[in-house]
Amino acid sequence: MIREYTDIDLTPRNSFRVRQRAARLVEFDTADDLRSLFADGGPARWTVLSGGNNILFTRDYDGVLLTPVACGIETLDDDGCTALVRVDAGVEWDDLVEWAVARGLWGIENLSLIPGKAGAAPVQNIGAYGCEAKDAIERVHLFRTDTLREETLEAAACRFGYRESIFKHELRGRAVITAIEIRLSHTAAPKLGYGDVEREVAARGGATLRNIREAITAIRRAKLPDPAERGNAGSFFKNPVVDRSVADALSDSWPDMPRYPAADPSKVKLAAGWLIDRAGMKGYAEGRVGVHERQALVLVNLGGATGGEVIAFARRVQQAVGERFGIAIDTEVNIL
Known part of the structure; x- marks a missing residue:
């Protein structure tokens, strides 16, 4: 079923809480809903507004925003070792993590409390505490707005990288994700080597699924601001990936500088x-606008900021890092 809204206030639909409006917003359940919307050429300008947690509006949106609302979770196969699970695009990601933990299924527990919808997870290849969505995703179901056909992409075709995927490039503006399939395991496989996770898990009695989820949830709540209290989009900047020689030179000057492996060993x-x-x-x-006092990756709306003010402040942060370290940090947030 399609539900349409016109001249809609976007303030409650974006976690930065910037006051912008959209000419039209369409909530949809199925690919058939999308087919009917695009059957006669569709809107001239559109984008997906999922949970509104990784987006910054800098002006009123004069096109159509598409919001998935289907929220089913279905186990397609379970052989006792692993389970294949289909998840509709409108499922809250953290609800999915809780669903998996409650059933003793490993694979996404380190991604606890990441805001947003399941359909957005493959676009950004969300990640935290040493894990990424691509580690669990087997395939992505989508609707092609240019051909009016449903397609399924295997994970290998999604071109996942650090906060990257094909959905941010070749399929941007041509595809709407309707569901994902993830492979989870019944075998314990704790990943505790990132940040304070190991210590927090040990304090709760050891590496169980529930303890890991609770530890990561506690860490995130302690470091990250609640969007209901101060508008933000979580991590505003990506962690930069640099040549090893550059990292080595910086480490000579700043021995305490954290550094992590990249997909490319060089x-x-x-x-x-x-x-x-x-x-x-x-x-x-x-x-x-400000940088959060407990997590420097996060920019916060201190009250009434516009998207333009946030962007101008972000450029100031990038400039400061460039001047101090000679490193360019890129934005992670989708800017409209």
């Missing part, structure tokens, strides 16, 4: 939050 992933902090920007504010 490169190293650096912690953008650490770079922002050491550039003197953690907790810094200008006007109605």
Whole structure:
């Protein structure tokens, strides 16, 4: 079923809480709903607005926003070792994590409390604490707006990378994700080597699924602001990936600089939050925008900020990091 809204206030539909409007917003359940919407050429301009947690509106949107609302979770196969699960695009991601943990299924527990919908997970290849969505995703179901056909992409065809996928490039503006399939395991496989996870899990009695979920949830709540209290989109910046020689040179000057393995062994992933902090920007504010005092990756709306003000402030943060370290940090948030 399609539900349509016109001249809609987007303030409650984006976690930054910027006050913009959209000419039209369409909530949809199925690919057939999308087919009917695009049958006669469809809207001239459109984009998907899922949970509104990774988007920054800088102006009123004069096109159509598409919002998935189907929220079913179905086990397609379970051989006792692994389970294949189909998840509709409108499922809250953290609800899915809780669903898996409650059933003793391993694979996405480290992604607890990430805001947003399941359909958005493959677009950004969401990740946290040493895990990424691509580790569990087997295939993605989508609707092609240019051919009016449903398609299924195997994970290998999704071109997953660090906060990257084919949906941000070749299929941008041509496909709407309707569901994902993920492969979860009945075998314990804790990943505790990132940040404070191991210590927090041990304090709860050891590496059970429930303890890992509770530990990561506690860590995130302690570090990240609640969007209901201060508008934000979570991590605003990506961790930069640099040549190993660049990382080595920086480590000579800053021995305590965190560094992590990258997919390419010749490169190293650096912690953008650490770079922002050491550039003197953690907790810094200008006007109605600031860097969160407990997590430097997060920009916060201090009250009434516009999207333009947020972008201008983000450029100031990028400039500070570039001047201090010679490193460019890119934005993670989708900017409209």
